[in-house]
Amino acid sequence: xxxxxxxxxxxxxxxxxxxxxxxxxxxxxxxxxxxxxxxxxxxxxxxxxxxxxxxxxxxxxxxxxxxxxxxxxxxxxxxxxxxxxxxxxxxxxxxxxxxxxxxxxxxxxxxxxxxxxxxxxxxxxxxxxxxxxxxxxxxxxxxxxxxxxxxxxxxxxxxxxxxxxxxxxxxxxxxxxxxxxxxxxxxxxxxxxxxxxxxxxxxxxxxxxxxxxxxxxxxxxxxxxxxxxxxxxxxxxxxxxxxxxxxxxxxxxxxxxxxxxxxxxxxxxxxxxxxxxxxxxxxxxxxxxxxxxxxxxxxxxxxxxxxxxxxxxxxxxxxxxxxxxxxxxxxxxxxxxxxxxxxxxxxxxxxxxxxxxxxxxxxxxxxxxxxxxxxxxxxxxxxxxxxxxxxxxxxxxxxxxxxxxxxxxxxxx
Amino acid sequence: xxxxxxxxxxxxxxxxxxxxxxxxxxxxxxxxxxxxxxxxxxxxxxxxxxxxxxxxxxxxxxxxxxxxxxxxxxxxxxxxxxxxxxxxxxxxxxxxxxxxxxxxxxxxxxxxxxxxxxxxxxxxxxxxxxxxxxxxxxxxxxxxxxxxxxxxxxxxxxxxxxxxxxxxxxxxxxxxxxxxxxxxxxxxxxxxxxxxxxxxxxxxxxxxxxxxxxxxxxxxxxxxxxxxxxxxxxxxxxxxxxxxxxxxxxxxxxxxxxxxxxxxxxxxxxxxxxxxxxxxxxxx
Numbered sequence: 001x002x003x004x005x006x007x008x009x010x011x012x013x014x015x016x017x018x019x020x021x022x023x024x025x026x027x028x029x030x031x032x033x034x035x036x037x038x039x040x041x042x043x044x045x046x047x048x049x050x051x052x053x054x055x056x057x058x059x060x061x062x063x064x065x066x067x068x069x070x071x072x073x074x075x076x077x078x079x080x081x082x083x084x085x086x087x088x089x090x091x092x093x094x095x096x097x098x099x100x101x102x103x104x105x106x107x108x109x110x111x112x113x114x115x116x117x118x119x120x121x122x123x124x125x126x127x128x129x130x131x132x133x134x135x136x137x138x139x140x141x142x143x144x145x146x147x148x149x150x151x152x153x154x155x156x157x158x159x160x161x162x163x164x165x166x167x168x169x170x171x172x173x174x175x176x177x178x179x180x181x182x183x184x185x186x187x188x189x190x191x192x193x194x195x196x197x198x199x200x201x202x203x204x205x206x207x208x209x210x211x212x213x214x215x216x217x218x219x220x221x222x223x224x225x226x227x228x229x230x231x232x233x234x235x236x237x238x239x240x241x242x243x244x245x246x247x248x249x250x251x252x253x254x255x256x257x258x259x260x261x262x263x264x265x266x267x268x269x270x271x272x273x274x275x276x277x278x279x280x281x282x283x284x285x286x287x288x289x290x291x292x293x294x295x296x297x298x299x300x301x302x303x304x305x306x307x308x309x310x311x312x313x314x315x316x317x318x319x320x321x322x323x324x325x326x327x328x329x330x331x332x333x334x335x336x337x338x339x340x341x342x343x344x345x346x347x348x349x350x351x352x353x354x355x356x357x358x359x360x361x362x363x364x365x366x367x368x369x370x371x372x373x374x375x376x377x378x379x380x381x382x383x384x385x386x387x388x389x390x391x392x393x394x395x396x397x398x399x400x401x402x403x404x405x406x407x408x409x410x411x412x413x
Numbered sequence: 414x415x416x417x418x419x420x421x422x423x424x425x426x427x428x429x430x431x432x433x434x435x436x437x438x439x440x441x442x443x444x445x446x447x448x449x450x451x452x453x454x455x456x457x458x459x460x461x462x463x464x465x466x467x468x469x470x471x472x473x474x475x476x477x478x479x480x481x482x483x484x485x486x487x488x489x490x491x492x493x494x495x496x497x498x499x500x501x502x503x504x505x506x507x508x509x510x511x512x513x514x515x516x517x518x519x520x521x522x523x524x525x526x527x528x529x530x531x532x533x534x535x536x537x538x539x540x541x542x543x544x545x546x547x548x549x550x551x552x553x554x555x556x557x558x559x560x561x562x563x564x565x566x567x568x569x570x571x572x573x574x575x576x577x578x579x580x581x582x583x584x585x586x587x588x589x590x591x592x593x594x595x596x597x598x599x600x601x602x603x604x605x606x607x608x609x610x611x612x613x614x615x616x617x618x619x620x621x622x623x624x625x626x627x628x629x630x631x632x633x634x635x636x637x638x639x640x641x642x643x644x645x646x647x648x649x650x651x652x653x654x655x656x657x658x659x660x661x662x663x664x665x666x667x668x669x670x671x672x673x674x675x676x677x678x679x680x681x682x683x684x685x686x687x688x689x690x691x692x693x694x695x696x697x
Contacts (some may be wrong), residue, residue: 039519041628044527051469174672200671206631207430207623210423210553211667214416228628230529237531241539241550264531268539 029068030321030328033090035101036109038075045075045103045261045306049126051297052310053100056318059293064318065326072096076103080110084095087111091118096326100122100313102135103306105129105176112138121335126153126306127314131356131402133388134361142339142357144313146277148177149403151253152184153390154363154383155224155275159185159251160192162381163273165221167197167361167412169214170236172226172403173199173302181226181253183403186410188390195412201405206231209238216244225252225272228259232256233264240268249273260304262375269368274377275362278308278348281376300373312346350385358388418622420664426457426553428660429560431618435640436567436652437611442646443584444604446503447496451510452637453630454517455609457565458627459616464530473534473621488609490604492617502663514630522627529626538621556618564653571649580604584647600633612637639678644687645695654693 003155020337034053035048050073052129062069071095074086090096091114101117102108108127115122116138124143125133130150133143154343159165166187172178178201186196196391198217202209206227213235216223223244227235236256239245245268254276257269280291280303290311318340321328328334342349349362363386366377438452459480466476481666491513499505538552571577584591591597616625620631640661644651659678666677685692 039522041626042527043522043627047527074479201674205673207632207633207636208423208427208663208667210427211420211664212671214419214423215668215671230624231530233529233624236620241541243548260528265428266531342685355524 013353025162027326028072029225029238030064030098030326031043031072031094031096033069033074033087033094033096033099033101033109035074035076035090035099037077037103038073038146039190040078042076042103044368045126045304046101048260048304048307049101049103049299049310052307052312053125053314055290055297055307056195056293056314058312060318064321065396067321067326069318073278076101076107077260080104080106082116083107087114091120094118097334099316100129100230100317102127105412107133108132112120112136115140116136116304119134119331121338123184123313123317128180130180130388133356134398135402137356138169140335142353142375144351144353144359146310146361147358147388148180148253149184150358150386150388150390151275151363151404152181152186152384153188154365155181155251155253155258156185156188156190156194156202156380158275158365159193159196159222159224160189163222163249163251165189167195167218167219167221168224169198169200169220169222170196170217170226171202171209171225172224173204173231175204176230178226180403182388183407185224185354186408187403190411196410197225197412199405201408202231204231206234209235209295210242213238213242213244217375219247222249222251225250227300228236228253228258232262233261233268236272237268238266245271248354251275254305254366255376257366258304259302259377262302262368262377265368266375267370268373270370272368273380274366274368275363276366276377277359277363278305278377279366279377281310281366281378282347282349282364283379284347284349286345287347295390312343312348315346316343316351318339322328324411354387354389354394356394358390360385360387362386377409415547416422416668420668421550421661422547422553424655424661424664426556426660427664428656428658429556430622431634432564432634432653432656433611433615433618434559434637435644435656436563436649437608437615437647438637439602439641439644439647439652442609442641444498444580447510447605448503448507448609450508450634451491451513451610452608452678453480453486454514454634455488455612456616456619456633457521457625457630458487458517459613460532460620460629461525461530461616462613463620464625465618466523467532467534471540477614477617478615479641481610483674484613485606485610489602489606490610492605496597496605518627518630524680526629529624530620531624532617532620534621552621556622559614559618560656563592563614567649602610604669618633627674636678639682641692642682643692645692648692648694651692651694 038046038047076083102124103126105127119362127147128147131149172182228358250272252274256276257274259280324334324337363383364379365381367380369378441449462480463476539552579595634694639656644655663678667674
């Protein structure tokens with residue numbers, strides 16, 4: 001009798017413990033490899049990316065369609081070769097079903113052929129470089145971040161139509177991002193009738209922007225600034241000190257006033273206009289909720305854009321997994337579904353990708369303001385559902401060479 | 414006219430920062446023959462401490478002096494504990510300082526995180542003075558002034574004091590100096606600390622000028638080495654002359670030929686090395 005009771009209790013206990021877990025236990029976890037910089041100069045970006053991505057996963061309890069998600073983090077390191085090593089490790093050793101992350105464009109270019117060969121979907125969540133989803137687009141690659149030309153087009157349109165600029169001087173970093181934003185800007189701006197009258201290419205490591213600022217042509221109506229990271233603090237500081245910001249408007253690629261830079265920029269950046277697919281101050285319920293939640297993780301007042309767009313990336317990937325019912329082993333179906341997946345609302349707005357794998361997204365025009373004791377990028381205008389090809393026909397667009405230092409050429413310099 | 418005055422002034426103020434940066438390195442180079450890769454780390458730590466101390470005390474000058482002194486102390490400890498253990502072995506010394514630099518880089522990332530900071534000096538740092546129709550930002554004037562004062566003090570110390578004579582003797586012939594009863598190891602530690610002090614000082618001034626963030630240590634290191642190589646190892650006057658030449662070249666190079674600004678900065682180093690391998694003011 002006693003024995004029966006014990007058995008019954010054991011059976012009850014076992015049923016209680018095992019029952020809810022049973023469907024999940026049927027299948028092994030879905031493995032997602034995530035490559036971001038965790039050491040070196042860009043470590044903070046990597047940490048922010050991870051924070052955003054993991055925040056969404058923790059909200060859904062790391063479970064999609066009854067299967068557990070296992071996130072395997074790897075350090076992108078400082079070189080593309082390192083990223084490739086990590087990608088190989090994730091594919092061969094961990095047997096991941098999907099790869100995400102990547103900050104540096106060079107690393108993304110290096111990893112793309114590796115995932116292509118292994119037929120593992122890669123979702124780039126930051127790295128910006130036009131050709132990753134244009135002339136060198138590959139089948140298993142999708143990107144839900146941003147890219148240079150796409151942003152330049154919007155800025156060119158805004159500068160001509162809304163700001164009424166006709167002559168523009170450009171200060172841009174002398175590498176891919178600078179070339180592409182400037183190229184996209186120049187093409188749209190000059191097709192509308194404007195003139196780029198000066199292009200100053202600054203080395204990525206520029207300690208003193210004083211001489212560049214002093215040589216800006218005074219007849220320019222406004223200035224396009226494509227300088228990012230800590231260097232942006234110096235350039236905007238110099239523009240302020242030299243009085244340029246008091247006389248003219250500066251339109252900058254959004255990372256120039258990323259929320260993570262705002263405390264260091266302080267009053268110097270007040271009034272600077274930028275364009276980016278997100279702002280901490282974006283006034284939507286989804287974004288407000290996201291900002292409140294991510295602040296609990298980071299314990300900081302300011303949230304960078306990389307956290308927000310990685311949160312959206314996680315939402316988008318999870319939705320695709322949900323739609324295939326967790327069956328990520330069927331690679332063809334999974335990747336097809338991934339590319340067709342649409343999110344109606346995320347902190348940045350809707351997310352879907354075009355047939356080349358790049359995101360179609362809202363790009364916001366923002367202005368640096370001070371509200372109370374905090375600075376913010378106030379959203380003052382929205383370009384909805386922007387394509388990386390702007391209003392051009394993709395096939396014809398792709399026949400043009402990629403934007404570079406001299407493409408389009410500076411006819412009015 | 415305004416263009417030339419502006420650019421020359423910018424160049425001289427940038428030269429001031431280069432001198433602060435390279436001056437310490439040249440002293441260490443001259444006396445210890447150590448290729449100090451950790452020099453950028455002194456700058457970095459100085460800058461971060463400066464930011465923290467300005468926030469804590471609210472006084473830029475207190476933060477400036479305190480940070481420089483803390484970095485000097487750190488330099489002394491480093492020399493005493495680590496560098497002395499591999500004395501006389503150039504390669505090991507260099508590798509050791511390299512290791513220290515990497516260690517400091519990660520430690521700073523851990524303590525201060527990866528977001529950039531801007532050191533907020535006194536309010537007047539963001540203002541300018543107008544003289545004869547030209548505008549001179551006060552921060553840049555402060556950079557020139559502090560580099561000028563430090564150069565004068567160091568020059569007086571090296572050329573006019575007994576301790577300075579000892580340092581000069583140690584640069585020329587360390588063994589003979591030791592044989593004369595001068596405590597060269599203590600001298601070395603003091604010079605290393607002095608070099609670190611200058612770098613820490615530069616870090617605070619530099620952070621007010623261009624902010625501070627991870628990786629800056631290795632970004633500014635080449636500039637420090639250019640100053641030392643062009644000026645000649647161990648020569649303060651050489652470092653000042655080299656800083657001025659480089660600061661002006663860099664400025665006019667950037668303003669007139671922006672595309673080749675690295676060339677205008679590093680080409681002089683190649684030319685000087687080709688014709689005067691010991692630098693403008695160096696002695697073989």
